[in-house]
Amino acid sequence: MTRIGFAYNQKPEPIAAESAAELARPDEEPPSSGSGLATLVAPAAAPDDEYAEWDSRETIDAVASALARYGDVIRLEATDDFPQTLRDARPDIVFNIAEGLRGPNREAHVPAICEFYGVPYSGSDPFTLALCLDKARTKEILRAHGVPTADWWLVRNSEDLRALASAMPALPLFAKPVHEGSSKGITEKNFVSSADSLGPVVLDLLERYDQPVIVETFLPGAEFTCGVLGNGGSAQVLPIVGMNFASLPAGALPIYGFEAKWLWDRPENPLDIFSCPAKISASLRAEIENVVLRAYHALGCRDWSRVDVRLDANGRANIVEVNPLPGILPDVADNSCLPKAARAAGLSYDGLIGACLVAAADRQGVALDGSAS
Numbered sequence: 436m437t438r439i440g441f442a443y444n445q446k447p448e449p450i451a452a453e454s455a456a457e458l459a460r461p462d463e464e465p466p467s468s469g470s471g472l473a474t475l476v477a478p479a480a481a482p483d484d485e486y487a488e489w490d491s492r493e494t495i496d497a498v499a500s501a502l503a504r505y506g507d508v509i510r511l512e513a514t515d516d517f518p519q520t521l522r523d524a525r526p527d528i529v530f531n532i533a534e535g536l537r538g539p540n541r542e543a544h545v546p547a548i549c550e551f552y553g554v555p556y557s558g559s560d561p562f563t564l565a566l567c568l569d570k571a572r573t574k575e576i577l578r579a580h581g582v583p584t585a586d587w588w589l590v591r592n593s594e595d596l597r598a599l600a601s602a603m604p605a606l607p608l609f610a611k612p613v614h615e616g617s618s619k620g621i622t623e624k625n626f627v628s629s630a631d632s633l634g635p636v637v638l639d640l641l642e643r644y645d646q647p648v649i650v651e652t653f654l655p656g657a658e659f660t661c662g663v664l665g666n667g668g669s670a671q672v673l674p675i676v677g678m679n680f681a682s683l684p685a686g687a688l689p690i691y692g693f694e695a696k697w698l699w700d701r702p703e704n705p706l707d708i709f710s711c712p713a714k715i716s717a718s719l720r721a722e723i724e725n726v727v728l729r730a731y732h733a734l735g736c737r738d739w740s741r742v743d744v745r746l747d748a749n750g751r752a753n754i755v756e757v758n759p760l761p762g763i764l765p766d767v768a769d770n771s772c773l774p775k776a777a778r779a780a781g782l783s784y785d786g787l788i789g790a791c792l793v794a795a796a797d798r799q800g801v802a803l804d805g806s807a808s
């Protein structure tokens with residue numbers, strides 16, 4: 436039998452229970468950078484979103500069950516003893532969804548350990564995972580490859596802020612912590628509509644998130660998110676997910692930020708925010724697919740990813756950011772975009788996980804068991 440190691444970070448149960456009451460959708464992406472946690476024991480006063488990006492038991496069980504079609508699944512929780520358990524397990528391949536513990540390179544740690552021991556693994560390599568958790572560096576690569584993305588300025592301190600304010604770019608702007616995901620630190624307050632509000636917005640983010648702030652030209656058009664599966668010439672964009680901002684509360688800023696993801700979209704009262712396939716013209720679909728695949732390849736993504744896109748003032752598709760370790764919540768009610776896009780393509784949840792594993796195995800010459808291998 437093929438030995439499939441399965442690497443993940445499981446949300447601590449007590450926090451999961453609290454979070455279920457606090458948060459609508461508990462496991463889209465990784466925890467805050469620099470959390471400094473050595474174990475899975477949660478500090479009593481953990482912020483609500485501390486473990487927002489780790490996976491729930493439900494997601495982990497669903498992935499393990501999908502993988503079981505292809506071999507023996509060996510669960511490898513990515514705790515401190517992961518290197519030793521990986522060595523002892525001797526898997527033929529690791530299926531990786533571990534979001535990591537510490538710092539801006541957290542998503543790169545498990546793949547780097549696999550590389551150190553020469554174990555094949557699924558998904559992007561440590562470089563791409565670390566790169567995509569730096570929104571400014573990601574945009575530098577996109578810009579160098581001619582892939583459209585909004586203009587941006589990196590603000591590391593008050594000196595950078597003064598320089599930006601003195602050359603005040605065209606408004607409106609949008610500010611974000613440079614190393615976060617799951618809309619941590621991304622609320623309506625980050626919308627900069629006047630020169631006077633730039634300083635307070637950026638200083639507040641610098642202080643609260645203890646990392647540089649990326650200030651971008653605000654892209655006023657429609658928003659989409661796109662699942663990608665596969666590698667090289669076979670990489671394909673799944674049916675595009677469109678965002679319906681009219682479903683947000685009246686007067687809300689048209690963004691898919693913290694409020695929409697965590698406060699307004701609740702299982703008992705879900706936001707009808709997504710349509711998939713998005714209702715767009717064939718030419719816009721082709722344009723979006725083109726920029727998404729160019730971004731995927733320019734950044735070195737492998738096997739799967741989810742890419743966010745918005746239209747600029749001229750209606751042109753721009754890359755907002757790229758998620759090489761995408762959220763994969765199994766419950767349809769959770770509105771998780773990659774499984775949703777896969778379903779629209781006729782791929783079940785198991786089919787999505789299988790497609791990623793098969794892409795990774797093919798790429799590395801690993802033989803899988805099962806009829807689908």
Ligand SMILES: Nc1ncnc2c1ncn2[C@@H]1O[C@H](COP(=O)(O)OP(=O)(O)OP(=O)(O)O)[C@@H](O)[C@H]1O
Nearest residue numbers: 609615616617618619651652653654690691692756
């Ligand atoms: N330059 C921009 N112009 C307009 N809206 C933006 C811009 N940047 C971000 N947004 C809005 O903020 C949302 C969150 O931004 P972004 O995708 O960068 O954050 P994230 O937390 O990494 O997201 P995810 O949950 O997908 O990981 C976007 O989906 C979009 O609605």
Ligand SMILES: [Mg+2]
Nearest residue numbers: 617743755756
């Ligand atoms: Mg995003």
